[in-house]
Amino acid sequence: MKEKTGIVDTLEERQPYIIRKQERGQVIPLACDNNSLAGAISQRACVYSGARVVLNPVTDAVHLVHGPIGCAGYTWDIRGAKSSGIETNRSSFSTDMKEIDIVFGGEKKLSNAIDELVGIYRPPVVFVYSTCIVGIIGDDLDSVCKTASQKHNIPVLPIKSEGFKGNKSDGYKAACDALKQLIKRPEEETVEKKPEVSQKARKPKINILGDFNVAGDVWLVKPLFEQMGIEVIVSMTGDSTAKTISRAAEADLNLVQCSGSMNYLAKWMQQEYGIPYLNVSFFGIEDISIALRKTAEYFGSEEMKKQAEEILETETNRIMPEISRVRERVEGKKAAIYMGGAAKALTLIKGFSELGMEVVIIGTQTGKKEDYEQISYSVRNGTVIVDDANPLELADLLVKQKADLMVAGVKERFIAYKLGVAFCDFNHDRVVEFEGFDGFVNFTREVDASINSPVWKAVKQRILKPEGVESERTAVKENGENISEKPCAKKYKEMHMDPEFLRQNQDDAVESQV
Amino acid sequence: MTKRNYATVNPCVMCQPMGSALAFKGIENTMVLFHGSQGCSTYMRLHLAHHFREPVDIASSSLSEKGAIYGGRENLKKGLKNVINRYNPKVIGVATTCLAETIGDDVSAIIREFKEEEGIGDDPEKDIIIISVSTPSYGESHVSGYIKALDAVVRKFAENSEKPKIPEDIEIMDYMENMEIMGYTEIIEKEKVAETLQEAKSPDIKETTNGKLNLLPTESLSPADVRELKEILEATAGDYIFLPDISETFDAPLGNELPKIAPGGTRLSEIADMPNSRASLGLGIVSKNLALAYLEESHGVPGHSVPIPIGLSNTDSFFTELVNTIGCPIPEEYQKERGRLLDAMVDVHKYLYGVKVAVYGDPDTVFSLTAFMLELGMNPVLVATGSKSRDFGKRIKQIFEEIRPELEPVVLDGIDFDSLNDAVSECNPEILIGNSNGRYIAKARDIPLVRVGLPIHDRVGAQRILTVGYRGALELLDRITNTILEATDTFTAPVQVEPAAYAGQGAEKEFMEGAQ
């Protein structure tokens, strides 16, 4: 119990959610998968946001938010998911419910809005998201959608995403349930898929699940498989359309990247269509290699295995000089990871080790028990693992664990910056690809750029004290050697920021043992 | 696209609690808590962080299914308690989200209960002050959320600082609820009647003033704007109270201290002192300034509103009003700045004359911007706001009448960006002025966008965009002109027509190919 408390100064009820990995790989139970604590300022969003981020990259769908204006406004074009064609998904559609709709119900307005939007955009599918107040006033989304569906002869799918009914993961599930309905049963296709047969008979086919084509990620991954002679039917949901999704069941194999959001769908496809799935990642040389090799192995073709090795060799050789160059510059630096889901967090651990960096903090918004177990196997002793962290905890951890770089999303970015910690955005706000070989080069460059920027040096001295500079200079002049022993120089080195939260409970502070 | 009646496409407003957060964040040592579910507060934090590039902590009572069905009482109390434990604020601003409003939680009753349980009294010196404001988004927009929050703050402190003659929370709540139903003006009028019945205790207004001037905007200004206004007030009024002051809280310098709550903001003692000021000056004339009206009617602080001082004439009337109320001369420095603005206006007048411009954003900002465009000789063909506003159209028409009656602008309120897009294709402006969300329209039509307002998340420096005062006008003028020059600059583009006139046949063909 002792180790569990006092890593950071936080609310008592939050303590079980923060642990430090101890010796001998022993796993300490970390509390997770619960509702956020009131007033604790969770970095999480809501069910709706989970559903929205998963479905939003479906490019030709109308994403209609049934609720008041804000929920739709804040999610307008939030994910930098790229499309190779139509971009209906980049608009924000809302029923903009008003007081009168709250009082008399919003069904009428909703069905009118659907009619209107279908008339204008002629989408192949409409997703209708319900928000909190819809759950309260009890609009019958199902029946409105059903009627509209029949009327327009396209799927109009209700997404039950009332924000308060669970957390982001429930939103993922709601999104997957909608995707299920878009997937069509393939014609005259045997349900049982035998890899050997399919390989002989026709081109092997796969789906990529849980890749959202942020900044164009998918476009760096797909070609790798195509070179191996594999057809990628659809990436769910990055750069997908209703049509490509409908063909998903033709695949021989599903590769699941974002497990948090897509394992549910993958499992269902396995049950329903007998399509097995593999959990993979396309980030970092090691994980890409595993992904390609596993896939080739699954199909069992020697030819394919050879191709995979060839690709891996040429690509690795191609990017290695750049990776090594950066590695030299960042080796030994300490990284903090705070991600939405566990899959990304796990793959980042490997990515950092490829760069010779160590992970000192790792956390997620929605990790599950198994995820945290896996995480704790993958990190070194002394690493702090945290679930559903809040800003004060994160700030405190960054300082105490002496992180040099944080990888997270926008809300965390400015916490890191204020503390003088480098930052790299791995969420949907980034504008460069991080997946695939070139993506990893982009990532390493960004890590380099942020860690090695001279601004951090400038930021160390936050108050200009001309006398100090003066005396330091004279000190150097008088006595060239051993400057660090000089009192004034030392004073400078230690002139750290003075975060308020560190002033309390100073004794409880456990120094990083990494 | 086509006329729509039911669906909103690409909203041009944010929701009410967002406005209240913008207001609360300008008060010293204040935390904001949204009573509702987690998502709303995370989304708004994200939005604000994008814009200001600062950490933005907003708590949520994180209602779950249970809370939504059986009421959020326990969650709200727990949320308050945790916020107090962790952040140790002096003030907590509690705003409701749609969810809390729909389930009908009686927030002020819960707060009263909480205070009793926790032994929190009403002594502003030592007790935590909890201010609640009702901000369901299905009612209005972030603009009204801002105005309401300021009003709630001023009321709370005014009532706290006096001998409690009215039970406080009930007052506010009644007022807020009424407002939902009746709209601002009616309620103000009603109150006025009530006040006159009560008859101001001292008709010889304000003998015992603190000599200060209150400044109350109706819309969130940028931190740079607030800094500029404070400088002006420093040089003129000397003693003033600016509420809310986000100049530091949303644009914090990197210092040695990293407190949990960003330092800065209007001091609590000052807010409490507002009823004793000699006068209030409201910035913004389209929306009703509730706090200003309250101070006038309940505390006899004479209030006057001028447009947000963007552009020449608006800044002139701001200074004129200052001079009239305080009786100070306009400092030489500002006369010079004004002169520089005039000089610049003359310099660029030809570039700007007749340039068709579309302006959109919050009602009062748009009003002031439009006036400035008109002064410059530009042609605002389209003037629009996302908020529903009764007086917007009227005010805009008025300003056209005054400056350029021959122009016939399209004026719209309560729009979304899709209808703005339609209007833009109709009006064909050459330049857009407004927030970042207009970038899609600008890109699609290949016209430039000068970014002013909130949100600005796709460019840096939103905190430092200065538009108010003569200096702000100058900066804006330069930005607009340079943007136009950038877009129309042909000096460095390859010259195509002239050479053909005297070039031989063959050479002409070659030239054409070369140009491609």
Ligand code: SF4
């Ligand atoms: S529910 Fe209301 S308060 Fe929350 S984000 Fe939506 S509009 Fe804003």
Ligand code: SF4
């Ligand atoms: S109202 Fe509900 S659905 Fe909308 S943002 Fe808030 S939590 Fe999410």
